[in-house]
Each structure stands twice: as C-alpha cells, then as structure tokens.
Amino acid sequence: MNSLDWVVLIAYFGVMVAIGVWSHKRVDNVSDFFTAGGKMPWWLSGISHHMSGYSAVMFTGYAGIAYTYGVTSFVTWSFPIALGIAIGARLFAPRINRLRSKLHVASPLEYLKNRYNLGTQQALAWSGMLLKIVDVAAKWAAIATLLSVFTGVSLNQGILITGVITAVYCTIGGLWADALTELGQFIIQLLAGISMFVAVVLELGDKHIGFFDAWSRPELQGHGKPLVGEYGAVFLLAFLFIKLFEYNGGMLNQAQRYMATSSGREAKRSAYLSAALWLVWPVVLFFPMWMSPLLVQAQKPDGSDSYGLMTEQLLPHGLLGLVIVGFFSHTMAMCSSDANAIAAVFTRDVAPALSSKARQWGPRTGLVAARLTTVIFLALSMAVATQVNSPTFKDIITVVIKWVAGLMGPIAIPMMLGLLRQFRRSGPTAALTSWGMGLLAFWLVNYPISWNVEGGVPLQYQVSIPLAVSLVLYILIGYIKPEDTPERDAIIARINSDDDGAAAAAVPTPISSPAGD
Numbered sequence: 001m002n003s004l005d006w007v008v009l010i011a012y013f014g015v016m017v018a019i020g021v022w023s024h025k026r027v028d029n030v031s032d033f034f035t036a037g038g039k040m041p042w043w044l045s046g047i048s049h050h051m052s053g054y055s056a057v058m059f060t061g062y063a064g065i066a067y068t069y070g071v072t073s074f075v076t077w078s079f080p081i082a083l084g085i086a087i088g089a090r091l092f093a094p095r096i097n098r099l100r101s102k103l104h105v106a107s108p109l110e111y112l113k114n115r116y117n118l119g120t121q122q123a124l125a126w127s128g129m130l131l132k133i134v135d136v137a138a139k140w141a142a143i144a145t146l147l148s149v150f151t152g153v154s155l156n157q158g159i160l161i162t163g164v165i166t167a168v169y170c171t172i173g174g175l176w177a178d179a180l181t182e183l184g185q186f187i188i189q190l191l192a193g194i195s196m197f198v199a200v201v202l203e204l205g206d207k208h209i210g211f212f213d214a215w216s217r218p219e220l221q222g223h224g225k226p227l228v229g230e231y232g233a234v235f236l237l238a239f240l241f242i243k244l245f246e247y248n249g250g251m252l253n254q255a256q257r258y259m260a261t262s263s264g265r266e267a268k269r270s271a272y273l274s275a276a277l278w279l280v281w282p283v284v285l286f287f288p289m290w291m292s293p294l295l296v297q298a299q300k301p302d303g304s305d306s307y308g309l310m311t312e313q314l315l316p317h318g319l320l321g322l323v324i325v326g327f328f329s330h331t332m333a334m335c336s337s338d339a340n341a342i343a344a345v346f347t348r349d350v351a352p353a354l355s356s357k358a359r360q361w362g363p364r365t366g367l368v369a370a371r372l373t374t375v376i377f378l379a380l381s382m383a384v385a386t387q388v389n390s391p392t393f394k395d396i397i398t399v400v401i402k403w404v405a406g407l408m409g410p411i412a413i414p415m416m417l418g419l420l421r422q423f424r425r426s427g428p429t430a431a432l433t434s435w436g437m438g439l440l441a442f443w444l445v446n447y448p449i450s451w452n453v454e455g456g457v458p459l460q461y462q463v464s465i466p467l468a469v470s471l472v473l474y475i476l477i478g479y480i481k482p483e484d485t486p487e488r489d490a491i492i493a494r495i496n497s498d499d500d501g502a503a504a505a506a507v508p509t510p511i512s513s514p515a516g517d
Contacts, residue, residue, distance in 0.1 A: 005150075005321030012188070012325040013165050019181045038100055040260035044179050046273030049257040051182035051189075052337035053081065053247055053278070057142045058285065060304040066289035067303030069231065070223025074286050076231045080240040081247055082278035088248030089271035094264030095419040095495045096248075096255050101263065102494045107348035108255035108341070108415070115418050115491055116428040118353060123435055125349045128252060128411050132342050133381045135251075135404045136335050140385035150312060150324055156386055163382040166336050171374045179260070181336070192326030193285050199314040200288040203295060219293040230458055238464030241471075242408050250412025252341035264498065335378070343373040402446065402462055409467030410438025413474050423475070424492050427483025430474050438470030 040048075066073040099105050109128070112121035144158030153161070204214065215224045227233060248271070249255030257274075258267040289307055292298075296313060298306040311323050347369045351358035361369060414431035417423045445465050 002317045004317045005324065008318065008321030009325055015184060016165060016181050017168050019184065022180075038260060038262055040179060040257075040262075042261050042266040042269040043273060044183060045257045045261050045267070046270035047186050047277070048179040048182045048337070049085075049254055049270055049274040050277040050281075051186050052253050052257070053274070057139060058282075059307045060142045061302075063289045063292070063307035064298075064300070064303035065231070066286055067292050067298055067306040069228045070220065070225065070290055071286075072226055072228045072231045073289065074282060075226040076236050076239055078278050078282035078286075080236060081243045082275050084240060084244035085247050085271055085275040085278060087244055089268050089275060092248040092416060092419060093258045093267040093271040094498075096258040097261055097264045097267035098495050098497075100259040102497075103491070105348070107344040108249055108252050108259070109345050109349050111491065111495075112415065112418065113349075115488060116414070116431050120414065120428050120431045120435075121349055122353055123432060124411055124415060125345050127407075127435070127439070129342050129345060129350075129377075131404065131407050131411060132252070132338050133377070133384055136338050136378075136381035137384035137387075138404070139335050140382055144385070147324075150308065150320070159382050159385045163335075163378055163385075166339070167375055167378045171339075171371045179257075188322070189326045192323040193281070195315065195319050196288050196311065196323055197284050199319075200291050200295070200310070203314055204291060207294070209294065214291060214294060217294060220290070223290060223293075230460055232460055234464055235460035238460060238467060239405065241467055242405050242463065245412035245416050246405075246408045248416065250408055250416055251338075252345060253337035256337070256341055256344070335381070339374045339377050339381075342377045343370045346373045346377075405463045406442045406446065406466050407439070410435050410442070410470040413438070413467075413470045417474060419492075419495055421492055421496050423478060424484045424489060425482035426474055426478030427481075427485075427488065429481050429483060430477035433477055434470045434474035437473055438466045441469040442466040 062073050062077060065077075096108065099108065099111050103111055105111055109121060109125050112124060140159045140163060141155065143162050144153075144155045147153055147158040147161070148155060204210070209217070214220055222228060227236060247254055249258065257270060261267045261270055288310060292303075292306045292310050296306055296309045298304075298309065311320065315323060347358075347361075347366060351369065358369070413434055414426075417426065418431070442462075442465075445462050
C-alpha cells in the first residue's frame, strides 16, 4: 500500500463513523437500537441481511478452498446459503417479524421464555453468545491476516484497528447504523469485486488463457468438479440444513433484519432479495479465486493468502485500497451486526433473569446497557481472536466450518422450529434434550472419537452429526412427551397468523419484557 491506498482506507473509516453519528439521532429507545423500530425498508433490510452474512473469511479461508479445490467453494458454501434463505423466506422470515409486531419483543430469543420456559431460554442464550464470540473472533483474525499481507501490521494490531472502528459506529447508532453502513459497504463491495474480476480477466488475456481453456490447465486439474474431497454430498446436505437455520435467524443477527421490517410480507421480500444476491454475487467474487493457481503461488499451506497476493500483484494503487476496503466491508458488516444481536440477547434475555433491577430498566438505562454490552462483546471477541491461530483452533477455516457450523444446529433448532405449528408438541424437554445431546455429539466427534479414528472423523460428519442428533431428538421427544399447552399454542398461533389485527384482539400478549420498549 502507498499513500493513495491509505487515503482510501482512512476515508472509508471516516464515513463509517459519520454514519454511526448520524444514526445516533434515530435511536431513542431499545426497540430502535435493536430492531430499528420496525421501520426499515425491505430493500435495505435485504441488503443488510446479505452483507451481514459473510466476512473477510471469504477472502482467506474460502479463498484457500477455491485455490485448492475450485468451484466446490461456491457449490458447498454460497449456493446452500442462497437456497436456505429462499426456503426461509416463506418458512421463517414472516414469523420472525411477528415476534416484534405481535409479541413486542426486541430480541430473537425473547419469546423462548414463554414458548418453552426460562431454563431453555437461558441455555440457548448463553450458548449462543459464547458461540458468537468465537465466530466473530475468527472474522477479526481473517481481516487482520489480510491487513498484514498489505501493510505488515501484526495480527493483534489489525484486530485492534478494525475492532475499535466497528465499536464506535455500531455502539452509538444501533441497527440503523449497521444497516446504513452495510448499504455503503455493499456499494464499495460491488466496485471492488468488479475491479478484481476485470483485472483477472485482463491478466488471463495477457497470458493468452481463455475462460474455457483455463480449466484444462494442470494447475486447475479437478477444479471444475462441484464436490471434491471432504466437501462431498454429505457435507453439502448438512451445510444446507445448517444454513437454513443459521441464515434465517439461528445466528440471531439475520433474525433482526426480518424483525426490523414493517410486516411479515416485507420481511419475506427482504429474504428473497438476500437469497438472489447470495446466488449471483459470490460467483463474481469467486471467479478470481478459482483462477488464482494460474496467477500466484500461495505461501500458506491452506492457500488462505492467495487472494491477498493476487490483489497485490494485479491492482494499481487506489484500486488496491478500494479492494482492501471491500475486505473491511465484509468483516465490519458481520461483526457489527453480531455485536448488536448479542447485546439484544444479553440485555433482553439474560440480564433480566440475573437481576431484578434489569427488569425495571427505563428507556435511558436500557439503552446505556445495550451500548455497554456491545462494547464488552466486541472486546471479548477481539481477545479470543488473538488465539485463533493457536493449536486449539488450528486456523480460521477450522473455526468457521467445524466450530460454528458444527454447533449451529443444537442452538438454532429449538429456536427456529419452535416458530412452526408442526412442532407445537415439542416443549422444554425436547428443546433442552436436543440442545444438550447435540453439544455432546459435537464434542464426541471432534475429540474423543476423533482421537481414536485414523486421520480423525471426516469434516462432513463433524458438522452433520450434531445437527442430525438435535433434529431427530427435538422431533422424537415432541411425539413421545408432548408438552403443548393452551398458552404455548396461543403464542404459536399468533406467530403463524397473517391477520395482525384479529390475532392481536383475540389473544392477549403473553410476553413480559423489561421496561424501555
């Protein structure tokens, strides 16, 4: 990077902070901070949903997969996400919106206290927060890895820089700041992605390599196969189920985008927009990564530095700074949205269960608590990020795929399936058993059993077995020990009703929440 690239990067940081300051004026209470008061347009919600779904891990971990295996990076990652969100547009998006519009909650987990019981809500809340700390830590480490390639700053310095900037705008501006910065980040991402795409096409032309000729080169041998190695059919199917739950609310931050729209219909439209973006745009981003073995020689064994090296080699100064800003756009979008979601879970779900004073918070006190929680979450994730490359986590992609995908099912299944009428018989016993046994299955296949298997348990089973255990137990126990009650049925009925007025008049709101809405 030279002075021109630094100007682009610093200007980007300045704009992000300015948006946060402007958004501060739109935040008067906890509802505004966490769900934008239900006033977010569907198209902004859809773009925000898309942008908050991936980070610089795509340009490190998934760039390594693309460098090593080729198009399977798209087939087993962004394609199942697009399909999962499209399915969730009808299945989950409208119902999650009704959590805010009908039950008047500000956190995606707030309804679980009445849908199941307090113990279930707390189990899912605490485990979800801990998993998010690890997930966001991987994102900080990913962007710091890229930053080190271009600037030479250390991993810890990169984590500190990105974390502090993100903390400033998302803490003062809430979900409005997240969504508006993500809109700006989306525009930057378009410019950066197209610039890199064009640069690679021109470089291939200079080397007299056509698009179809490239796939026959020895460097890309087998790169055109959709499913390769450990990223096979079982992995694809498991990932589809995981992303169906994760990207429709299981990881909490995407649920907020659905809650922020004015109605279930608008939430559905935002989900369809996000699904379309996930289907089309990653192809543009992945193409340079698929061609990277023809253009650069990765220095890291997993190829995670290939995209950074290629960017540095192909782009002139100024455009180089723009692409680096694109890296930051991804990471800061996801991390800020995660921070807002976890702050919602802590202040709305955890704190009231721990302290009677939290149940009496007024609008100002609740808002201060939300902002303080956001800062604490970001600080914890940054601290964990410094350990991502330790033997415990091995590398960034291990954290993202094995830990986050493997643990997603046990946490998300009770929350997501609890919204649907078909699973009304599944109560607290089914939810807690599904959650606990899923976590146990994750530990067994990744540690004790893995140690006794030559070469370890294949990745596809590490992520699929915990999900399968949780799903089967949640459904099975619901039939063996049904725990549906009139109160729980009333909640489910309201979430599944399209008639807002009639439903609201017929059934009193059963959710009790802290003051300050």
